Amino acid sequence: MSQVNSVSQLSDVQPTDWAFQALQSLVERYGVIAGYNDGTFRGNRPMTRYEFAAGLNAALDKVNELINSEIGNRVTKEDLETISKLQTDFATELASVRSRIDNLEVRTATLEAQRITSSTTILGGEAIFALSTASGGDPPGKGDANVVLNQLVRLQTTSTFSGKDRLRLELNAGNFNGFGFGDPNVLNTNTALLSFQADTGNGIKLATLDYRFPAFNDKVVFTIRPVGFSLSSVLTANSPYFDAGRGAISRFGEASPVFKIGDLDAGVGFDWLLSPRARLQVAYGASNANNPDRGFVFGKGAHNVAAQLLLLPGNSVLTGLTFVYGYSPDGRLNTFTGSAIADASGFINQPSNIYALNGTLQWRLSPKLTFSTWGGVVGTYASQTNAFAVSTNYLFSLGFSDPFGREGDLFALMFGQPPKLIKVGDFSGSSGLGENATSYHFEAFYRFTVNDNISITPGIFMVTNPGNIADNNNIYVGTIRTTFRF
Known part of the structure; x- marks a missing residue:
């Protein structure tokens, strides 16, 4: 008998998942992620939870900019509730991503100087x-x-x-x-x-x-x-x-x-x-x-x-x-x-x-x-x-x-x-x-x-x-x- 499926916490976030569809909806309404090199957000591509969190973090930054701008009223109450749930579901991964971003400049300079592939x-x-x-x-x-x-x-x-x-x-x-x-x-x-x-x-x-x-x-x-x-x-x-x-x-x-x-x-x-x-x-x-x-x-x-x-x-x-x-x-x-x-x-x-x-x-x-x-x-x-x-x-x-x-x-x-x-x-x-x-x-x-x-x-x-x-x-x-x- 084949084995049960892999540990989901570390597996890909699938396009069928609520989180995937929620982020895709935010992207299409507010343009919160630049996406891949061709300018698209590939909302039907599986990704790891940490890859997803990186995209979510970028989306949160953009939504915050919209809220603080003159067009902040474009962000609906329902979308704010969706964002809150995404933040809760991916709290661990977001914390890790933000920690890495906070130290990115120092780490990037070090890596560039040493040319290390890690x-x-x-x-x-x-x-x-x-x-x-x-x-x-x-x-x-x-x-x-x-x-x-x-x-x-x-x-x-x-x-x-x-x-x-x-x-x-x-x-x-x-x-x-x-x-x-x-x-x-x-x-x-x-x-x-x-x-x-x-x-x-x-x-x-x-x-x-x-x-x-x-x-x-x-x-x-x-x-x-x-x-x-x-x-x-x-x-x-x-x-x-x-x-x-x-x-x-x-x-x-x-x-x-x-x-x-x-x-x-x-x-x-x-x-x-x-x-x-x-x-x-x-x-x-x-x-x-x-x-x-x-x-x-x-x-x-x-x-x-x-x-x-x-x-x-x-x-x-x-x-x-x-x-x-x-x-x-x-x-x-x-x-x-x-x-x-x-x-x-x-x-x-x-x-x-x-x-x-x-x-x-x-x-x-x-x-x-x-x-x-x-x-x-x-x-x-x-x-x-x-x-x-x-x-x-x-x-x-x-x-x-x-x-x-x-x-x-x-x-x-x-x-x-x-x-x-x-x-x-x-x-x-x-x-x-x-x-x-x-x-x-x-x-x-x-x-x-x-x-x-x-x-x-x-x-x-x-x-x-x-x-x-x-x-x-x-x-x-x-x-x-x-x-x-x-």
Whole structure:
């Protein structure tokens, strides 16, 4: 099973984030940032939190100038509230940026005199404590689970050598027991998996190693990730809840299963800014990439190549269309999000080609209400026979920001269908696969923001007809997740 996504505190601020869209709105209304060399603010380009804070700091300076000038009444009350929230959310990074600016003249003179090329490294981390329980699911499993206390700790360093590139290393340790509630001795279904579970036996594991650098006048960003790769390492999943510590509590609910096809471990890709409102992303990844017998580039092991077009038709809408081609030695998808039958492509059990199409949409209906959805179809076709299997999945969600007047809180509701086989053919057993019903996923969570570094998220999800089998009992999984970021 692929690892949970990286520490968000040190990861890129995505164009889907509220902060990104808020800053972009300020830029377009007040011209508060000069932007790149071509005069544009690329509000659909991911950047680190410290890069974002640098832009935000420049925007704050410009807004202050406007307020103190004769045209200060142009700045609305709503924008002042937005600026206040941005200052709160990025207080740590702003303090660091301003400290560096205060000493810039002295440091610049020293560096110019010595001609030293230095690097900058930032250390951060995340600790997740979760008290969880589950019930139901007898069958497909043995029924109710005991209350468990699990943890996941992640430490990450982010370094830059030119100011534009990024080298990232992440170590993690977790104490989840195998598949947790999805274990055969408990609920026996992948639909019971939590988004933040990782089993390292509390041993320290290198989870991520990647390097990113821009080229072609900063219009293209290349990614090389020999450890911890998934398609979402390059392709923007375009989900507001793809965050193990602060997002969805279920593995299925965090992002489309299409981005998890292949259980990959190494890969490369690029993100090309076609225009201020369009991006083309291409990724290639493989499993067992370090094995000479399997190989990395279109070898004998599982491998995927994917392309995604992201469009920003308006300041409140972001949509994406994704195509994936893959190869699997046994036809398995290994997304670990739906029924075992769908994930194994009907147990086709032979070398197969995989084709997947996925669409995503995020729509900010109002400053505090976001609608999002995604849906995908996956076809697996045996390369040596006429056997095939087709599955589908989808999800709809509503997110309410700052409910009850509490800034930083989030209440989210989700409904969807985990991967389900809809058609199989031309292989033994295709008429008796057992999927005689449809599983539906219902999820709700409320994230309480204690302060900038601590959040507490109680949540629950239910899956009907686990495994898409009518005789299986519904499953219920609940958790109280506490996340510390530093």
